[in-house]
Amino acid sequence: MSPCGVGVDGAGALIVSACEFCGIYKILRNGTTTVVAGVIGICGTTDGIGSIARFYYPSSVATDAQQNVAYITDQGNSRIRAMDLLTYNVTTVTGSSANYREGAFSTALFNYCSGVIFRSTATGKVLYITDNKNNRIRKANFSSLLVSTVAIVPVPFYLDLSVDEVRLFVGSDNGAIFQVYLPNSSATILAGADGVSGYVDAVGPAARFHAIHGVALNHDESALFVGDWLNYVLRRIELSNRSVTTAAGTGAMATIEGGSVLSMCAKWLLSSNTNVVSNCNILGS
Numbered sequence: 001m002s003p004c005g006v007g008v009d010g011a012g013a014l015i016v017s018a019c020e021f022c023g024i025y026k027i028l029r030n031g032t033t034t035v036v037a038g039v040i041g042i043c044g045t046t047d048g049i050g051s052i053a054r055f056y057y058p059s060s061v062a063t064d065a066q067q068n069v070a071y072i073t074d075q076g077n078s079r080i081r082a083m084d085l086l087t088y089n090v091t092t093v094t095g096s097s098a099n100y101r102e103g104a105f106s107t108a109l110f111n112y113c114s115g116v117i118f119r120s121t122a123t124g125k126v127l128y129i130t131d132n133k134n135n136r137i138r139k140a141n142f143s144s145l146l147v148s149t150v151a152i153v154p155v156p157f158y159l160d161l162s163v164d165e166v167r168l169f170v171g172s173d174n175g176a177i178f179q180v181y182l183p184n185s186s187a188t189i190l191a192g193a194d195g196v197s198g199y200v201d202a203v204g205p206a207a208r209f210h211a212i213h214g215v216a217l218n219h220d221e222s223a224l225f226v227g228d229w230l231n232y233v234l235r236r237i238e239l240s241n242r243s244v245t246t247a248a249g250t251g252a253m254a255t256i257e258g259g260s261v262l263s264m265c266a267k268w269l270l271s272s273n274t275n276v277v278s279n280c281n282i283l284g285s
Helices: none
Strands: 003-008 014-018 023-027 033-037 058-063 069-074 079-084 089-094 113-121 124-131 136-141 146-152 156-161 167-172 176-181 186-192 212-217 223-228 233-238 243-248 276-278 281-283
Touching (some): 003 069, 023 058, 069 113, 079 113, 113 167, 124 156, 136 156, 146 186, 167 212, 167 223
Parallel strands (some): 156 212, 212 281
Antiparallel strands (some): 014 023, 079 089, 113 124, 136 146, 156 167, 176 186, 212 223, 223 233
């Protein structure tokens, strides 16, 4: 399947992007799996219903507040796509080719957009997007139909947003976890070091990661879980003191489920909440 992103629809089914195979799967609670958009192994840019639609490395998945629409970062096409979860009609929200441009949804450009988070606020619906090769966090505002930059972060990949919508937590492919304070767009390193990879459990900048492919806050936002992709482990950062520990995994590539150990972050339930790790890309709710 090559899972990269995971969302949840209104019935509790998983919506999973098969990034390397250019399709979108739906996994029911009983384990039944179907392809609901795209054709496995055939990539492209076409909008349309179900098998008519095409993607090119669909990455992150975020569902709206009513869980009726899945927003998908179409990474290889540098576009944000929307999929109706009842009809599986796929449309392009914004983006058209790899470049950088602010402005209207119809003209804005991204370069290798990776992560996406949906929020419904008092002023309307917004998407926060990691624009990987432009080194930016972008905001798509559905009220104004405008795309803007909210922060500069080197090589951002996946992200999560605090419930109060004040802090973004961003995993960088450069080896650091950034915290973005949205009121002033400041970005600071929470853990790890920009441009340095490794595997070290430690506090703040002394910790080391290798290819961060997933971040998710826990239910009370006291900790941040991190999919440490090339170390084959799940890490936990205590936000009170920035202490980084290994929550699951041995560092060996494998698929072993059970207890508190997962050697390869393939598919796992975290605690009593609906948290899923898919290819070390984490969904938290």
